[in-house]
Amino acid sequence: MRRLGDLEAEIMDRYWRWNRPATVREIVDDINRHRDVAYTTVTTVTTILFHKGYLTRARDGRVWVYRAAATREIYAAALMEDGLAASEDRPAALLRFVECLDERERAALHQALRVVAPRPAD
Numbered sequence: 001m002r003r004l005g006d007l008e009a010e011i012m013d014r015y016w017r018w019n020r021p022a023t024v025r026e027i028v029d030d031i032n033r034h035r036d037v038a039y040t041t042v043t044t045v046t047t048i049l050f051h052k053g054y055l056t057r058a059r060d061g062r063v064w065v066y067r068a069a070a071t072r073e074i075y076a077a078a079l080m081e082d083g084l085a086a087s088e089d090r091p092a093a094l095l096r097f098v099e100c101l102d103e104r105e106r107a108a109l110h111q112a113l114r115v116v117a118p119r120p121a122d
Contacts, residue, residue, distance in 0.1 A: 001078045004054075007037070007045050012054060012075075015068040023063050 004012060014027055028042045046066060049055045054075075055066045080097075087093035101109065 001082050003079060008049060011045060011049060016072040021065040021067040023065055
């Protein structure tokens with residue numbers, strides 16, 4: 001999975017934060033509160049995101065309503081998995097990754113490992 005481009009990320013951020021279906025018009029109006037972007041540009045990028053599988057869509061009258069196909073966390077996990085796959089030495093890559101974490105993130109990693117750790121057989 002490749003990393004999202006700037007506008008792709010900006011669009012997906014709204015779908016992830018809002019956690020609801022939204023039209024291109026809603027996305028454009030929200031982005032335009034901070035900077036100017038053309039409706040046609042957002043329509044094009046949203047359609048691309050749909051075809052890449054990041055968004056789902058359904059008709060609501062004459063307009064498409066889009067929704068994130070997966071959570072931001074699933075997207076981030078897929079990026080991390082791809083990063084590991086790029087290494088010939090996954091344990092070394094994991095070590096370097098963990099070295100970059102702060103204490104709070106390391107504690108969260110420890111908790112996640114406890115949750116997924118295999119349980120001893122009875």
